Amino acid sequence: MGFLKDLTTLTRQANAAYDRMDVGASMAAASRSMEDASRVLAATTPQPEEAAFEAVRLRATANVVDARQLPMVIGMNVVVELDLVVAMPNGFPLPVTRTEQVAPLHLARVTPGSTVDVSMVPGRPDTVRIEWGA
Incomplete structure (x- = not known):
């Protein structure tokens, strides 16, 4: 009952x-x-670049100033908004904000104060790309 x-x-x-x-x-x-x-998802998906842009892409390093986790996970990847300061080869710092999908394996690489390898097309800060394999 x-x-x-x-x-x-x-x-x-x-x-x-x-x-x-x-x-x-x-x-x-x-x-x-x-x-x-x-x-x-659109912001974190790499866009195909023209071959001419890929040919002039420069390698540089960037310091992570801030990293904010967004309330989203894509697959196993955490979505993180990164504030970076890119050390340009000419010596001028370039502040950039990127939204990235970060694999759990790479989360320690994007803590504030760390340095990551990046590449970009000169004069186009919107083309900054973190080189995870480097």
Whole structure:
């Protein structure tokens, strides 16, 4: 008898929660979440560069000033927003902010104060790419 009473109570509570649920708001929140995920995925997916740009790409190093984990994981990769200062070959520092998918293996490499190898097309700070294999 106690089991059926508990089952009736749970059913009543579930029906009350369902009646209070705003499906439209839930769908709007899910839609916003998907738009955010699409935006982050597009920002972290490497874009194919023209062969001419790849030929003039310079290697440099960058200091990690700040690393902020975004509330998203793609596969096993954590999405992190990195504030970098690229040490250009001509000696001028170039501040850059990048959103990256970072594999768990590389998380220690992007802690504030660390140095990472990067490459970029001269005059195009939007082409800064972290060279994970270097």
